[in-house]
Amino acid sequence: MNKMPFYKRFIYNQKLAPYVFTAPFVITFLVFFLYPVISSIIMTFQNILPGRVEFIGLENYRRLNDPIFFKALGLNLRYTLWTLAILIPVPMLLAVLLNNKHMRAKNFFRSTLFIPALTSVVVAGTIFRLMYGELPGALMNQIIGLVGLKPIKWLRLADYAMIPLLSLAVWRWTGVNILYFLAGLQNIPPEMYEAANIDGANPWQVFRHLILPMLKPTTIYVITISIYGGMAMFTESYMLWGGNRSPNNIGTTIVGYLYRKGFEENNMGYGNTIGVVLLLIVLVVNLLQLLANGFFRKEKDA
Amino acid sequence: MKQRARHITILQILLFTVLAVITLFPLYAIVLASLKPTTELFRFGLNVRWDLPRMSFDNYVYLFTGQEGYFRWFTNSLFITLIQTTLTLFVSCFVGYGFAMYNFKGKNLIFAGVLIVMMIPLEIILLPLFRLMLGIGLVDTYVGIILPFIAQALPIFFFRQYISGLPHDFLDAGRVDGCSEYGIFFRIMVPLTTPSFAAMGILVGMNSWNGFLWPLIVLRTQSKLTLPLGLASMLSPYGNNYAVLIAGSVFAIIPILTLFFIFQKYFIEGMTAGGVKG
Numbered sequence: 243m244n245k246m247p248f249y250k251r252f253i254y255n256q257k258l259a260p261y262v263f264t265a266p267f268v269i270t271f272l273v274f275f276l277y278p279v280i281s282s283i284i285m286t287f288q289n290i291l292p293g294r295v296e297f298i299g300l301e302n303y304r305r306l307n308d309p310i311f312f313k314a315l316g317l318n319l320r321y322t323l324w325t326l327a328i329l330i331p332v333p334m335l336l337a338v339l340l341n342n343k344h345m346r347a348k349n350f351f352r353s354t355l356f357i358p359a360l361t362s363v364v365v366a367g368t369i370f371r372l373m374y375g376e377l378p379g380a381l382m383n384q385i386i387g388l389v390g391l392k393p394i395k396w397l398r399l400a401d402y403a404m405i406p407l408l409s410l411a412v413w414r415w416t417g418v419n420i421l422y423f424l425a426g427l428q429n430i431p432p433e434m435y436e437a438a439n440i441d442g443a444n445p446w447q448v449f450r451h452l453i454l455p456m457l458k459p460t461t462i463y464v465i466t467i468s469i470y471g472g473m474a475m476f477t478e479s480y481m482l483w484g485g486n487r488s489p490n491n492i493g494t495t496i497v498g499y500l501y502r503k504g505f506e507e508n509n510m511g512y513g514n515t516i517g518v519v520l521l522l523i524v525l526v527v528n529l530l531q532l533l534a535n536g537f538f539r540k541e542k543d544a
Numbered sequence: 545m546k547q548r549a550r551h552i553t554i555l556q557i558l559l560f561t562v563l564a565v566i567t568l569f570p571l572y573a574i575v576l577a578s579l580k581p582t583t584e585l586f587r588f589g590l591n592v593r594w595d596l597p598r599m600s601f602d603n604y605v606y607l608f609t610g611q612e613g614y615f616r617w618f619t620n621s622l623f624i625t626l627i628q629t630t631l632t633l634f635v636s637c638f639v640g641y642g643f644a645m646y647n648f649k650g651k652n653l654i655f656a657g658v659l660i661v662m663m664i665p666l667e668i669i670l671l672p673l674f675r676l677m678l679g680i681g682l683v684d685t686y687v688g689i690i691l692p693f694i695a696q697a698l699p700i701f702f703f704r705q706y707i708s709g710l711p712h713d714f715l716d717a718g719r720v721d722g723c724s725e726y727g728i729f730f731r732i733m734v735p736l737t738t739p740s741f742a743a744m745g746i747l748v749g750m751n752s753w754n755g756f757l758w759p760l761i762v763l764r765t766q767s768k769l770t771l772p773l774g775l776a777s778m779l780s781p782y783g784n785n786y787a788v789l790i791a792g793s794v795f796a797i798i799p800i801l802t803l804f805f806i807f808q809k810y811f812i813e814g815m816t817a818g819g820v821k822g
Contacts, residue, residue, distance in 0.1 A: 253724035253726055253727070254724050257648075259726075260642045260645075260646035261642075262725075263639060263641055263643075263729075264639050264643065266635045266695045267635075267639045267657070267658065270691075271657045271661065271695075274676070274691075275669065282671065282672045336563075339560075340560070344550075344556075345553065345557070346553065353808060354564040356811075357567065358567060358570075360801060361571075361797050362753070362796065363754070363756060364754070365796055366570075368779075368789055368793050369571070371779075372574070372577070372590035372790075373570060373590055377588060379589045381573055381589070381592070416567075421816050422816055425816040473665070474666075474667045476757060477756045480756075480776070481779070484780075485779060485780075500671070501670070504671040505761070510675070513671050517671065521665070521668045524664070525663075
């Protein structure tokens with residue numbers, strides 16, 4: 243064995259091979275993930291000026307008592323709650339209807355509803371920015387005009403800011419979430435529907451006692467990515483308001499504020515503090531959600 | 545009973561037809577707007593009026609003849625997407641194979657890393673990651689866009705699952721035949737996993753083609769911008785360039801839409817890859 247040239251010993255070494263295979267991940271994880279996360283946390287205790295770094299303890303965390311930060315936090319929280327309230331039940335119901343054996347042209351409808359997901363947020367945001375234009379002739383104002391409402395300055399008033407944001411999210415994500423739920427529905431064996439039929443279950447009972455429990459893993463997954471996506475939402479706002487500024491900060495998001503502090507105002511310490519808070523919120527909310535849904539319990543049973 | 549089922553089916557088809565129309569309506573509106581002079585937009589806002597005598601492909605012609613460099617952004621995006629997708633697929637498959645085929649010390653610890661990356665929003669490390677790029681001189685380069693995300697968690701997870709489902713016998717068979725560990729991967733494994741490359745390739749490729757936040761931070765030079773960045777730069781405080789913005793947006797969807805109609809099955813597989821049986 244030792245007679246072999248070095249490179250041959252290397253490529254035939256079975257003990258070493260798994261470490262070589264996983265090395266690209268380990269290296270990128272350490273350099274481009276772990277190191278940034280740790281330096282991000284360290285920077286939250288610092289005031290970073292060009293050429294000078296000073297330790298300022300918890301000062302950056304005290305600065306979080308900042309009306310614009312709370313406004314941004316509120317926007318992402320409301321956005322997340324609304325997307326959860328709409329983008330879980332509606333796509334689930336549509337997937338159940340689409341999965342019905344009497345339904346026709348399933349693939350056509352599935353594909354059509356999926357098409358918006360192919361557009362980038364930039365393109366979709368451009369379309370919605372124009373649809374929600376403030377001129378009386380702009381599309382949304384024309385539509386509400388049909389039922390006798392006066393034109394609205396959608397992107398200028400805090401009361402209406404959620405509508406363009408949400409409709410954009412619903413437009414882009416309904417089709418994707420339908421796909422997730424359809425995939426989940428394929429895990430229900432047809433015999434179970436037959437058994438439910440023989441037992442005389444009505445459609446609501448079938449939904450409540452068969453479909454809903456069977457869709458639970460999919461639902462947990464969709465909730466998890468929705469919380470993640472909702473709290474980190476940024477590009478949607480950036481496109482709707484044409485940049486990182488919105489009148490009175492009605493469209494400012496947490497990531498947008500982090501971007502503003504860190505890059506535009508060069509305040510790395512405070513910017514990172516916003517990032518760390520975002521991280522904590524996403525982790526805690528998702529952990530609570532997973533606990534409430536019995537995710538960890540189920541893992542143990544299985 | 546049959547009669548009733550038929551009524552319900554008709555109602556369902558009706559419901560989905562209405563939803564399909566609503567879904568396609570914004571796209572219809574933007575395509576229509578792209579065919580009209582942009583002065584229309586300033587005067588009336590986005591609308592769906594047909595105005596045949598004034599409609600033309602002028603905006604599209606302007607896309608490729610104007611000064612904004614649309615064609616440049618388009619080819620930049622194409623270049624980045626191709627490189628990033630190829631590298632990410634290859635690296636993720638390589639790593640996924642390691643997780644699927646071997647048992648080794650530290651495996652669980654390393655795999656926990658994959659799960660953590662999947663659960664933490666990238667947005668929170670933007671600032672330190674940017675500083676790192678600045679430190680190693682990768683700001684305003686394509687390497688800076690591609691390198692940090694070359695070993696992505698979701699594709700690794702996907703390939704690990706996929707390869708775990710394949711028979712393990714060939715590993716020993718390959719060793720008996722005198723293949724090296726890497727020879728087994730390249731000569732036996734890669735051909736076997738090719739079918740699964742399509743779905744993942746579409747997922748990674750779409751994210752790359754549509755990527756916004758990270759390229760926004762890394763790139764500086766106007767001529768290096770990607771398509772989404774170039775389009776977004778048309779929204780400026782000094783007036784928006786709607787000819788490029790609208791026609792350019794429509795034109796940016798076309799490649800993806802074309803691929804979608806050809807490879808629908810893989811799109812759907814790719815999109816649901818993360819959701820199946822966690």
